Amino acid sequence: MRTVIENAAIATVSGPEYDSGYILVDNGVIAEVGEGTFTGDAEEHVDASGCLVTPGLVNTHHHLYQWATRGMAADHTLFEWLVALYPVWGRLDAEITHAAGTAGMARLALTGCTTVADHHYVFPRDGGDQVEALVAARQRIGVRLHFVRGSMDRGESDGGLPPDNLVEGTDAALLGTEAVIDRFHDSSPDAHLRIAVGPCSPFSVTERLMTGAADLARRKGVRLHTHLAETLEEERQCLAEVGCTPAEYADKLGWLASDVWLAHTIHLSPDAIRRFGATGTGSAHCPTSNGRLGAGIAPVRDLLDAGAPMGLGVDGAASNESGGLGEELHQALLQARQRGGPTALTTREALWLGTMGGARCLGRDAELGSIEAGKVGDLAVWDLSGLEYAGITDPVAALVLGATPPLARLLVGGRTVVEHGTLREEDETAIARDLAAASARLREDR
Numbered sequence: 001m002r003t004v005i006e007n008a009a010i011a012t013v014s015g016p017e018y019d020s021g022y023i024l025v026d027n028g029v030i031a032e033v034g035e036g037t038f039t040g041d042a043e044e045h046v047d048a049s050g051c052l053v054t055p056g057l058v059n060t061h062h063h064l065y066q067w068a069t070r071g072m073a074a075d076h077t078l079f080e081w082l083v084a085l086y087p088v089w090g091r092l093d094a095e096i097t098h099a100a101g102t103a104g105m106a107r108l109a110l111t112g113c114t115t116v117a118d119h120h121y122v123f124p125r126d127g128g129d130q131v132e133a134l135v136a137a138r139q140r141i142g143v144r145l146h147f148v149r150g151s152m153d154r155g156e157s158d159g160g161l162p163p164d165n166l167v168e169g170t171d172a173a174l175l176g177t178e179a180v181i182d183r184f185h186d187s188s189p190d191a192h193l194r195i196a197v198g199p200c201s202p203f204s205v206t207e208r209l210m211t212g213a214a215d216l217a218r219r220k221g222v223r224l225h226t227h228l229a230e231t232l233e234e235e236r237q238c239l240a241e242v243g244c245t246p247a248e249y250a251d252k253l254g255w256l257a258s259d260v261w262l263a264h265t266i267h268l269s270p271d272a273i274r275r276f277g278a279t280g281t282g283s284a285h286c287p288t289s290n291g292r293l294g295a296g297i298a299p300v301r302d303l304l305d306a307g308a309p310m311g312l313g314v315d316g317a318a319s320n321e322s323g324g325l326g327e328e329l330h331q332a333l334l335q336a337r338q339r340g341g342p343t344a345l346t347t348r349e350a351l352w353l354g355t356m357g358g359a360r361c362l363g364r365d366a367e368l369g370s371i372e373a374g375k376v377g378d379l380a381v382w383d384l385s386g387l388e389y390a391g392i393t394d395p396v397a398a399l400v401l402g403a404t405p406p407l408a409r410l411l412v413g414g415r416t417v418v419e420h421g422t423l424r425e426e427d428e429t430a431i432a433r434d435l436a437a438a439s440a441r442l443r444e445d446r
Helices: 064-069 078-089 094-110 130-141 170-184 207-220 232-242 246-252 270-279 287-292 300-306 326-340 347-361 395-401 428-444
Strands: 002-011 017-026 029-035 044-047 051-055 057-062 113-120 144-151 193-199 224-228 260-264 282-285 310-312 379-383 407-412 415-419
Touching: 002 379, 002 395, 051 347, 051 395, 057 094, 057 260, 057 282, 057 310, 057 347, 064 078, 064 094, 064 113, 064 130, 064 428, 078 232, 094 113, 094 130, 094 407, 094 415, 094 428, 113 130, 113 224, 113 347, 113 407, 130 144, 130 170, 144 170, 170 193, 170 207, 193 207, 207 224, 224 246, 232 246, 246 270, 270 300, 282 347, 287 326, 300 310, 300 326, 310 326, 310 347, 326 347, 326 395, 347 395
Parallel strands: 002 044, 002 051, 057 113, 113 144, 144 193, 193 224, 224 260, 260 282, 282 310
Antiparallel strands: 002 017, 017 029, 051 379, 379 407, 407 415
C-alpha cells in the first residue's frame, strides 16, 4: 500500500526540516520525503495540516511487567524500592505480565513510541511463559519490540537483593536466554521482534553470569544490556565487593563496547565518560525515573560530547507511573539544563535522543530513527492544532517544550497503530479493565 502524509511540518532528524511537506510510505518503507505538494499516486492520502511529523520514538529501556505495580513504594530509595517490590514481582504469572505488557505498550504507542526495548529479568518459578506473554502483547499493539532477556543468579542467600525464588542458576539463565534468541530473534531490517541479552545488574548477578552473557550475545550476534551506575549506593557496594566502580567493573568484564547499551549511567567519572565514547558504549537516559527515585541526573552533555550513543528510556512504570515516552523529550532537556546550564541540550538534540540516538543504542540507526528514503515507515504525526500550541513559532519546540501533543496518527512500518489519539485495533477500556484486575489479583495474593 502507498500512503502519503501531506501538508505537514516535518522534522526528519537526519536532514532538512520542512514547513509544509509530504512523506510517501510504499509497502512499509519511506519512498519519498519533500517540500510542497505530492504529485504522484497513492492509495491513501492523509491530510496532516496543523501537524508535525517526526520519526517514531524509540524507547531504549523499560520494564513492562511493572505496570501491574504502579504507585507502590512511592517514597523509597532505589534499593529500598527493590526490596519492597521484589516479593510482589515474585507472584507474577503470565496472565498478569500479558495484561501489564499490553497496557504498557498501548501507553507507549499513544505517546509516540514505535520501538520499545523491554528488559524483563523476573521469571518466577511458577510464573508460566513470561516471554510469550509479552510477545503476544506486542502483537496486539503493533509496535516493534526488542525483548531483553534478563536474568538474576544472585539471591538473598548469596548477598543479593532479590528473593531466592526469583533467581535462576547461572547455567539455567544462559540456556534460557539462548533458547529465547533461537526461538524469536529476527535480524531482518524491518524486524518487529529482536532479542538482546540482559543480566539485571552487577549487584544481582554473579561475575560468571556477566561474562557468560557477553560470550553468548557475541556468539549469537545480538546486543547486550544491563543497569549500570544508577545510584551512589550501587557504587559503594561495587567498591566494597570488587574494588572498583561499576563502570570499571563493566569494562573489566568486556561490557564497554559498541554492541552494549546501559541503563541510567548517572554516576560516571570523567574517565568513564571518555571510555564510553571511545568504545561506542550506549546509554539509555531515563530522566523521569531517575527523578522519581532521586538517583541523580545523568551527564548527558558530557556523554554526547564524548561521542557515546545516547537514547531515552521510560523505565518501568513502578518508577515512572506515567509510562509515556513523548514527555521524556521534555524531561531530558530540563534535566540537562539543570545540570549543565541553558545551552546543555537543544530542542533538536532532545528529539535526536528520542529517535536516532535510541536507534543507535539498539543497533538500528540504518533502519529507524529518521525520516529518509529507504528507512522503515515508523512515523509519529503530532496534532498541534489545539489551544496549547496555537500560534507557536516552532513546531519542534511545541513538541519538546510543551505538553506532549495528541497523535493524529502513529505508523509502524506504514501500518496505522494510533489514529486520532486512540488505538486503531484494540479497545483501550478493555485493556485498562484487564490491567486493573491483574493488579488487584497481584495485591490480593500477598
